[in-house]
Amino acid sequence: MRTGSEPSTARSPLRMRLWLSVWGMIWALFGVVAFVATGRAGWATACAVLLAVTVVDLCVVIRHLRQGPHYQPGRDVPPYEPERGGRGGRSPHVP
Template identity: 45%
Template sequence: MYDERRRTGTEPRTARSPLHLRLALSAVFFPLFLAGTVLFATWSADSGPRDSPSPTALATLAGICAALALVAVVDLLVVTRRLRARRN
């Protein structure tokens, strides 16, 4: 396992990982992407084939938001695990 206390290169002694910033960004954007997923999926289900934007485009946007929400939640898990490991 990687030991953060051991210096391996030319990084300064006071260099710190931005884990708290990543935690804050993931905590803010996860609910936003989740809301976007629900919004676009609902809009896609309610729109007709001749509507603009098309149901396919809205479903694509819902899929993109879902993928970004998944990335955010995985990042939340990784960051919390690393912060716990740092405390121990």
């Protein structure tokens, strides 16, 4: 819900998430190689799962970056009014 108090220049930290994913991918890959080399299959599996999670996150971030900016209402669009009433007769935001 838009309240009108959001910063006008707010952006999603996708580039930071991109670099954190790359950093995590490097460390997870290092962990897989190191634990396979020392014969610790359990830890190597855990690092491989973490590697898979970071690769998926990296793909999602790249997809969102390629989509570009989405529509954001400008300063001339007033904030949305909170819903009054509803199904239960009370809005969850009104005490």
